[in-house]
Amino acid sequence: MPTMGREWAEARRAARVEALRARLPAELGGPGELTLEIGCGHGHWLVAYGAAHPGERCRGIDLLGERLAKCEAKRARRGLANVGFLKAEAAELLDALPADIRLAKVFILYPDPWPKKRQNWKRFLQAANLDRLARACPRGARLAFRTDHADYHAAAGEALAAHPDWRVLPGEPWPFEAPTFFQDLLRDRRDWVAERR
Numbered sequence: 001m002p003t004m005g006r007e008w009a010e011a012r013r014a015a016r017v018e019a020l021r022a023r024l025p026a027e028l029g030g031p032g033e034l035t036l037e038i039g040c041g042h043g044h045w046l047v048a049y050g051a052a053h054p055g056e057r058c059r060g061i062d063l064l065g066e067r068l069a070k071c072e073a074k075r076a077r078r079g080l081a082n083v084g085f086l087k088a089e090a091a092e093l094l095d096a097l098p099a100d101i102r103l104a105k106v107f108i109l110y111p112d113p114w115p116k117k118r119q120n121w122k123r124f125l126q127a128a129n130l131d132r133l134a135r136a137c138p139r140g141a142r143l144a145f146r147t148d149h150a151d152y153h154a155a156a157g158e159a160l161a162a163h164p165d166w167r168v169l170p171g172e173p174w175p176f177e178a179p180t181f182f183q184d185l186l187r188d189r190r191d192w193v194a195e196r197r
């Protein structure tokens with residue numbers, strides 16, 4: 001990207017992070033521990049999870065307003081006060097997260113696999129975002145990742161194994177089974193459950 005274009009994109013990103021910083025304390029419900037689903041899509045999974053874990057404060061984020069409206073409708077139908085959804089890009093949300101809100105559990109279910117070699121850099125689970133997650137998570141926090149995509153699964157496993165702040169927990173059972181829109185579509189399940197060291 002030419003320098004002017006990069007500077008402009010960086011300035012726009014910085015403005016979005018600032019705006020998020022102002023919104024997050026209220027939208028995430030104030031200080032404390034949070035269960036976060038990144039890329040919550042149509043919300044099936046987090047609504048089921050939140051209903052089964054009424055003592056956890058759960059938030060789902062996604063880029064697409066249309067999907068988030070469906071998430072909110074599902075939440076409202078179940079009357080779940082512990083669940084909420086917001087529009088945010090995941091890395092930006094992690095950069096804007098208030099220091100007194102800690103991510104005790106993070107779920108990433110069927111993230112976009114960016115299957116072409118030249119697009120692999122766009123995948124969410126990679127070293128820079130594991131750094132961001134590590135800063136947001138207390139020791140012992142769990143990160144659960146599921147995909148149908150063999151190559152993304154392998155690459156995510158390598159990134160976790162190489163990262164000093166994360167430890168893969170081999171044989172750890174998947175924390176909570178419930179359908180997701182893409183799981184129903186794709187069927188295959190390849191998981192990693194990791195712990196913040």
Ligand SMILES: C[S@@+](CC[C@H](N)C(=O)[O-])C[C@H]1O[C@@H](n2cnc3c(N)ncnc32)[C@H](O)[C@@H]1O
Binds near residue numbers: 040067111112180
């Ligand atoms: C393949 S869909 C999976 C949705 C859902 N987890 C499921 O299993 O049905 C990936 C979702 O992640 C969202 N997404 C992609 N990149 C994101 C990002 N950087 N931050 C937040 N959401 C993102 C997309 O908008 C999309 O809804």
